[in-house]
Amino acid sequence: MSKSIVLLPGDHVGTEVVAEAVKVLKAIE
Incomplete structure (x- = not known):
């Protein structure tokens, strides 16, 4: 399942x- 964050x-x-x-978000991706 894919989710998006704005x-x-x-x-x-x-x-x-x-x-x-x-x-931070890229590190936990």
Whole structure:
């Protein structure tokens, strides 16, 4: 089963936080 996650910078979450979240998600992929 495949799932998708959308990461949108905003709502007091800076682009640097989103970039780090992407690194974590890619690591557990």
